[in-house]
Amino acid sequence: xxxxxxxxxxxxxxxxxxxxxxxxxxxxxxxxxxxxxxxxxxxxxxxxxxxxxxxxxxxxxxxxxxxxxxxxxxxxxxxxxxxxxxxxxxxxxxxxxxxxxxxxxxxxxxxxxxxxxxxxxxxxxxxxxxxxxxxxxxxxxxxxxxxxxxxxxxxxxxxxxxxxxxxxxxxxxxxxxxxxxxxxxxxxxxxxxxxxxxxxxxxxxxxxxxxxxxxxxxxxxxxxxxxxxxxxxxxxxxxxxxxxxxxxxxxxxxxxxxxxxxxxxxxxxxxxxxxxxxxxxxxxxxxxxxxxxxxxxxxxxxxxxxxxxxxxxxxxxxxxxxxxxxxxxxxxxxxxxxxxxxxxxxxxxxxxxxxxxxxxxxxxxxxxxxxxxxxxxxxxxxxxxxxxxxxxxxxxxxxxxxxxxxxxxxxxxxxxxxxxxxxxxxxxxxxxxxxxxxxxxxxxxxxxxxxxxxxxxxxxxxxxxxxxxxxxxxxxxxxxxxxxxxxxxxxxx
Numbered sequence: 001x002x003x004x005x006x007x008x009x010x011x012x013x014x015x016x017x018x019x020x021x022x023x024x025x026x027x028x029x030x031x032x033x034x035x036x037x038x039x040x041x042x043x044x045x046x047x048x049x050x051x052x053x054x055x056x057x058x059x060x061x062x063x064x065x066x067x068x069x070x071x072x073x074x075x076x077x078x079x080x081x082x083x084x085x086x087x088x089x090x091x092x093x094x095x096x097x098x099x100x101x102x103x104x105x106x107x108x109x110x111x112x113x114x115x116x117x118x119x120x121x122x123x124x125x126x127x128x129x130x131x132x133x134x135x136x137x138x139x140x141x142x143x144x145x146x147x148x149x150x151x152x153x154x155x156x157x158x159x160x161x162x163x164x165x166x167x168x169x170x171x172x173x174x175x176x177x178x179x180x181x182x183x184x185x186x187x188x189x190x191x192x193x194x195x196x197x198x199x200x201x202x203x204x205x206x207x208x209x210x211x212x213x214x215x216x217x218x219x220x221x222x223x224x225x226x227x228x229x230x231x232x233x234x235x236x237x238x239x240x241x242x243x244x245x246x247x248x249x250x251x252x253x254x255x256x257x258x259x260x261x262x263x264x265x266x267x268x269x270x271x272x273x274x275x276x277x278x279x280x281x282x283x284x285x286x287x288x289x290x291x292x293x294x295x296x297x298x299x300x301x302x303x304x305x306x307x308x309x310x311x312x313x314x315x316x317x318x319x320x321x322x323x324x325x326x327x328x329x330x331x332x333x334x335x336x337x338x339x340x341x342x343x344x345x346x347x348x349x350x351x352x353x354x355x356x357x358x359x360x361x362x363x364x365x366x367x368x369x370x371x372x373x374x375x376x377x378x379x380x381x382x383x384x385x386x387x388x389x390x391x392x393x394x395x396x397x398x399x400x401x402x403x404x405x406x407x408x409x410x411x412x413x414x415x416x417x418x419x420x421x422x423x424x425x426x427x428x429x430x431x432x433x434x435x436x437x438x439x440x441x442x443x444x445x446x447x448x449x450x451x452x453x454x455x456x457x458x459x460x461x462x463x464x465x466x467x468x469x470x471x472x473x474x475x476x477x478x479x480x481x482x483x484x485x486x487x488x489x490x491x492x493x
């Protein structure tokens with residue numbers, strides 16, 4: 001069982017430590033730094049708040065900034081406004097379940113306070129499990145326990161840290177996605193497909209994960225051609241591909257249909273409290289009781305694409321304006337990281353990439369010892385997934401979200417830095433740091449092997465290589481700066 005694995009234990013311990021520190025720092029920053037008056041969604045509180053509610057808000061209120069307010073509002077009131085449908089229902093449903101578990105405290109706490117406690121506790125749990133899932137996935141794909149260990153520790157210091165702690169869906173999505181990838185690597189296709197489908201109900205970019213199922217099925221098809229009936233195998237492949245697309249697309253389709261029933265079919269609207277109706281009037285939010293929105297008359301009435309265009313101005317190259325240069329600079333580090341990873345892998349395995357990861361060598365008879373770690377042939381499909389997300393996000397989205405977009409969706413953001421640390425950091429080689437041997441008895445005096453090699457590098461910052469300082473500097477700067485800015489409605493979204 002995994003608790004007996006020292007490296008997993010260390011990942012879990014470090015994840016817990018980082019999350020506790022995150023919660024403490026957000027409370028501190030929220031208390032000492034005045035909130036910026038941002039043009040963000042801020043619905044009125046319908047229930048009175050007591051002393052305990054004010055205490056909870058003081059401790060956890062920093063987790064409810066920016067888009068987190070949408071998730072909290074949906075969990076409390078449902079999808080009342082049209083623009084709420086930009087946020088998928090998986091995470092609000094999880095918050096509702098967490099709030100039900102706190103029902104005995106409802107005499108002492110308002111529903112809002114219960115939701116904030118659910119955000120903090122559930123994302124704490126999701127984050128820890130996601131770190132362990134990433135570690136296990138790395139062991140399966142990289143076949144290098146040390147790199148898998150480093151990557152999981154780096155995830156605990158993720159540049160997207162604040163979004164993995166706040167009332168966002170990133171932590172849940174990362175857990176589901178990394179777990180689904182791990183199940184697929186173990187050959188459990190049905191379990192993997194189910195987890196990928198649930199992830200699609202949490203975030204829309206879960207749809208891209210269908211590529212993992214399709215690639216796995218194509219690999220099985222080509223490997224069976226020489227032994228089985230090709231026509232039968234082709235039919236089986238087509239059926240599997242259709243089933244994969246259907247399974248992952250179903251949550252998205254059902255969510256769009258639910259929106260259609262609310263806004264486009266008469267008599268489906270729910271009663272809305274008067275203060276929330278007044279907010280819609282004041283801010284220009286569309287509610288279901290008004291005129292039918294234009295997307296209802298489209299051939300394919302997708303509310304999601306309409307909202308992204310009208311409310312968030314998301315579209316191809318729409319964000320390419322001179323005034324958005326600071327946001328492009330904010331997204332530059334993770335962009336460089338993924339581009340560098342892609343270039344490194346493609347130049348190392350050109351033939352593997354040309355054959356879409358289906359053939360490692362031009363000569364099938366050549367027995368090659370497969371590379372381990374990030375350069376393993378099994379990493380190919382994960383790299384394509386990361387590159388597709390980066391390309392889409394860079395061209396069609398608000399680029400400043402790329403850090404959390406990629407940090408919660410692809411292990412490449414952690415595998416490649418782990419590869420660079422192992423390959424280019426002399427301290428790791430000299431200390432012989434291994435995850436399964438926390439403290440080496442025969443280490444030279446003053447050179448005890450650290451139980452956590454990432455912390456060991458931080459302690460020896462001045463003697464680290466430039467690459468190590470760039471990587472850890474980036475991770476730690478975004479980890480801390482995100483907390484400082486996001487929790488006070490400053491521009492970190």
